Amino acid sequence: MARIVLQRLLVSMIRFAAAGIALIVLIEFAFCVIGGSDLHVWKPDSYGPVPPELSPRPVSWAGLLEDRVRVSLPVVVLCIPGILLIGYSWGLLGARLRRFRGARLLASPFSLFACVPGFWFVGLVAIYSYFHWRRPGFANDLVVERGPDLLTWWHAAIVALPALAAGAAWQIRAVSDVLEKEVTRPYLRGLFMAGYSEEDIFYRNAFRRALPQLFAISGSTLSSVAGSLVCLEYAFRYPGIGSLLVESVKLGSYGGILLSALALAAALSLAVLIGEVAVKLIRPEGVGG
């Protein structure tokens, strides 16, 4: 097991380094080659201290990252487990009810919600909050100074909800597609002919053999969720890691761009690493690839 973990960790680090290099090239290309900026990304002078627009108090880059990650954490805590829980359980149920097009039915409320532009939804919440509850609507308008800070979780939930809907819709369909593909394999017909019950065939054979693929599909879902959080946080004026990226891009601050993009890449890298280790450990005998 240690060998597998170390091996995947090495691969993950190489991938992360490649993603970092790709980011540096992208920033140089966007800002210097097309944008015509004189500040090159590899020069230390291009970074400097944290601009005051990115933080109300003087902090170092590490302190800024820590602050923003701490603010984004509740969103991630609400969003990612929600997507995985709904995606896997409803996807499994959808594949089980494939005769009644279960996956489509179960994913439809989330797909419908995913058609709503997330930045508009969070703006609507802010407007509703202002006119009906008579309090500032956006996340940066009010700070709780005394008592339990429920407002933080409310703001995190507003940001997490559109991302969760889109991610869950995608995950349900992806999980169900993998399982539906698995149950069309010829060996299952053989099991059916041999007298196995439908539950036995689905849960003990098809599901178990599809587990590696099921773990592998969450990487792309998490990547798209991270992308949607970038604009949702900015739209709701939620000072997390996503809005740090947009604010840094607008200010042309390479430090903020690299810090936020690499933080997102590191989080995704960790998620992919966990998924890959799990795939290696649970791969049933006889499943190739």
Added chain:
Amino acid sequence: MNRRNSRILRGLARFFVRLWQMRRVLLLVVPYLLLLGWLFVGGGRMDVRPAELYGIPEEPAWESPDAEHWFGTTGNGADLFELSRLAMATSVSVAVVSVSFGIALALLLSMLFVFDPGERRFKLVRIVGQTGFLVPSMVVLVILTGGTGGSLGVAILGLILVIAFHLCPVLADWFQEGESGFDVVAGYVLGLSRREIVMNRILPKILRRLVGVFAGYVPVVVLVEMTLSFLGLTGDRLSCGAMIAYGQGLIIEAPWMSIYPGLMATFVVFVLALLGWRVSAALRTGPLPRLF
């Protein structure tokens, strides 16, 4: 006389039979034409700038939604419903252009590997795909468009690259799946060259599925384009994203200016998503008449 009548009747009957045979295609094409026709009527006014429209004059002439102006009006009295429609037309145009070129680029890149007979010919595509997922597409688009100061051309370029990047591994999988078909194996046994098999057996099936991919990608790209314009990264162009962003500055005075463009955007994206889902489902499962 009788013969002439019967010929007309026969022609009519053939016409209706053909229509009936094409019912599934028409059910998909007609709503698309209606939606696009409705969006693009009056496209000559697409050069309007949201910064001018949402500027507050000394005596604002805005009106809240009523029977005459369903979505209300802007500060200078422009009808918000018409503006939202034109904005969606811009977003759909951007999406159609980006997805078309993105799919073409992805196909071109996949074709660089597909003629190689080696077992691991798509390995490079897969490795790049797995690494690329670590940097979300939205991050790439924000950096690319933001670094250049925000322009629609760069946004389209970014969208094309991102679509091609995501589609390449999918196409690689489809090419490999296609090669395991019985007809392909039979082609190899009969001595057909790899080029003949790829061009005549595998590629037509993939091209057919790409129509569904196109229909499925368009609503997603419309949403992404609106998001970029909301962030102010596509220049001063009319888009529902930009309208919502400008409208948020007037939440107290004229809240409808940020509410109703979003409603229009949701409606158009929903219809496009529904149609896209139907097109891809039809192309994946059932046979369609030759017209398609």
